Amino acid sequence: MKRSIFTLVLLLLLTGSIKAQDNLITNIKHRKTLSLNGKWHYIVDPYETGFYDYRYKELKEDNGDAYWNTGIPANKTAKKEHGYNDKYTIEVPGDWNHQKPEFVFYEGTIWYQKTFDYKKQDSGNKYYLYFGAVNYRADVYLNGKKLGMHKGGFTPFNFELPAALLKDTGNFLVVKVDNKRYADEVPTLNTDWWNYGGITRDVELVEVPNTFIRDFMVQLKKPHGGAIPAKQPEVEGWVKLDHQPSSAQTISVSIPELKLTKQFTTTDSIIPLSFKLPGQVRLWSPQAPKLYRVVISAGTDKTEDEIGFRTIEAYGKKLLLNGKPLFMRGICIHGEIPQDVRRAYTQQDAAQLLGQARQLGCNMVRLAHYPHDEKMTRMADSLGILVWSEIPVYWTINFGSAEVLSKAKAQLNEMITRDHNRASIIIWSVGNETPISATRTDFMHSLITKAKQLDSTRLVSAALEVNYSALKDQNIVDDPLGQFVDLVAFNEYLGWYGGLPDKCRTTNWSTPYNKPLFISETGAGAKAGFHADSLSRFSEEFQEWYFKEQVDMLKRMPDNFVGLSPWVLADFRSPKRNNPVYQEGWNRKGLYDDKGNKKKAFYIMQNYYKQKTKEEVK
Known part of the structure; x- marks a missing residue:
């Protein structure tokens, strides 16, 4: 009997042949968190003076000139050439380019700093700093100690905070953000969009039990051969604990609305799930986007999410x-x-x-x-x-x-x-x-x-x-x-x-x-408000003609x-688009303009989609 690809992947995960995301905590929305959004102090550092010495060697952790350390001098004779204060603040989340006129074209390093208090709830708990995204490289420090470095401007990451490092009051958090482009990065040097820099998504301090549910996946089993989901569709998935328990661990999965609870007992850190849903389950679709509350429990930890059940398959054509x-x-x-x-x-x-x-x-x-x-x-x-x-x-x-x-x-x-x-x-x-x-x-x-x-x-x-x-x-x-x-x-x-x-x-x-x-x-492309005959590039009429011909094709x-x-x-916005009349640093291919107005081509596509919707109903 052939095993499904999903089952093989689970087996490989369990045996270590495929390495799952090792440290990313998912489902932050339903965790115990402290938001660190809001005003942060900043220092603009185009020469990265706070990171390298004058020989361009990375500064040692305890170096007082490093910008991850406080800029407050110990006494009046002490030399300090950096500091954080309320004169220079910036909002997080948010790119720096739109917040200060001088930052519109800036690509380089900006240091972010925030002080916060946090009362730990349990001495046995774990603590993480979670970032929704930082563009592009982030070096993160707490109370003078480096937690880690992450590259990638649009994906989340987190670093564990040693409990002894986290203080009840006056925690000094610093993030070095660098959005310079390099040939060996992803994306590379050349893109057709604006390189917005900064801490662009939410920042959270996450508290979890010592053994916690780091990640889980609950999805319908992949169909084969164009099959319509059964009256009792089968769920396959897994739960990943933070580390392998020393004794057997019971994992509970429940969907209260369906009056369904399933339990799985294992000593592994990744627990495969397989069970059938009741016959009254409603499948998720654009016409009926039904979501179910799914609750996962393991020991003292519990998390939940709103999940829709559906299948997707490329079958022949x-x-x-x-x-x-x-x-x-x-x-x-x-x-x-x-x-x-x-x-x-x-x-x-x-x-x-x-x-x-x-x-x-x-x-x-x-x-x-x-x-x-x-x-x-x-x-x-x-x-x-x-x-x-x-x-x-x-x-x-x-x-x-x-x-x-x-x-x-x-x-x-x-x-x-x-x-x-x-x-x-x-x-x-x-x-x-x-x-x-x-x-x-x-x-x-x-x-x-x-x-x-x-x-x-x-x-x-x-x-x-x-x-x-x-x-x-x-x-x-x-x-x-x-x-x-x-x-x-x-x-x-x-x-x-x-x-x-x-x-x-x-x-x-x-x-x-x-x-x-x-x-x-x-x-x-079309500059909104520029009207001419349909042969005139950048006119709304040219864009309208373009989509008329496309729809016929x-x-x-x-x-x-x-x-x-x-x-x-x-x-x-795009630095590649520099026609001084029609573009001015904007890619103008939008069906809406930069003020939210619909261009003439919008209605061509809208009518086409209305017709396709009618055909689907038939």
Whole structure:
């Protein structure tokens, strides 16, 4: 009897052949925490004087000139050339670029400092500092001691606080944040979005018991062969304890609304779960985004989450949600609030972006080109919006570097670990528009394999780049990565990059892979309010014409076409876009402008999606 891929992954996890995310604590929303958001002091340090000495050697931990130590002099003769005070404060979370005019273009190091009090509840408990995201490198210090370093601007991380280091009053927390771009980082030097620096997401102090539930996954068993979920669908998953108990440990999983409780006893630190749901369970879908409260208990620890149960599968040429064909009416979104020219990080920000997508008629969003704030994916769960989530392997990464691959895998790991219980996420993406070569394909294939090891219940894809065919009327999506992805997705800008929109009238698309086909990007730029004839670039009329021709072309797509996510929901900042009249540092391909106004092209896509919705109802 063949074992499922999910079961094999669990066995490998248990035997140590695959290393799970070792230290990330998930489900922070339902933990005991102290928020460290708010005003922090800062020091701008472009020469990294607080980190290196004049010979460019890293300062020793107890060096009084190091900026992780207090700048208060011991006496009047002591020399101190740094300090933190209320004259220089900045809000956390939030990028620094929008908070101070002098920081708009700044790339470099800024030191963040906050003092806080914390009364420990139990001498046997553990304590962690959790960061939703810091762009890009974070070096974290508490009371003069370094807790650790993390790289990756859009994924969460945490460091354990030694209990003896954590004081009841006057804890001195410092974070060195460096957002400089480097060729061997992920993303690399060249991107088409603004490099917002800072502590851009929530900061929490987390308190947990000595043995606690670090992570868990509760999902429906992956279907096979296009099967519709059974009347009593089967759940597979696991619970990961912080460390292996010295004696048998009982894990309890309950779903109160379904009057279901299951117990599992084991001495392992990773406990596989398998049980059937009652017949009255309601599956999650965009039409009915039902979430159930799931409670996990182990010893003195208990956590819970709101989880939707659904299946997703690429079966032949179809994409099946809960065993039924799915057409994705999508849109790409950047994690940015254009009217404030800043990173998105609040609940209100998520409501704005996903609300605009719903106005367009979307049932799906592509969160490009990096993992977005957890508030986005949780809100997508509650609204019933399907999600494509992506790591920033973007354009020309150093595909020949083992170190870069390791960094990409770390970010993939953190993205999946944070969100593997989100019903809305149906696609993990390992990159965008990567140029074809054998080295690149090996690099990307390795990421796809890693993603499937971490989570076999979802699809894995990448946004492929199209090289337009010399043939007059046929473009074939034949990237060799297509043999490894579950969904063949490609970016096309026919009529914007090369030729005019009427080129769509004779163009057809196909792929040699017997898999669902998806347009992950298509779009044209328009300066809102600039009106002219349809041949005038950057006019709203040109963008409107572009989407009219695209929609007509979509009607001729092959039978494996399962949807699209045009580029992009709203105009966003980019240093690459420097037309002094129409761009001025903005990518203008949004269907909304930077003030939240709808452009004429918005209504073309909205009408197309209305028609597709009517077809689905039939």
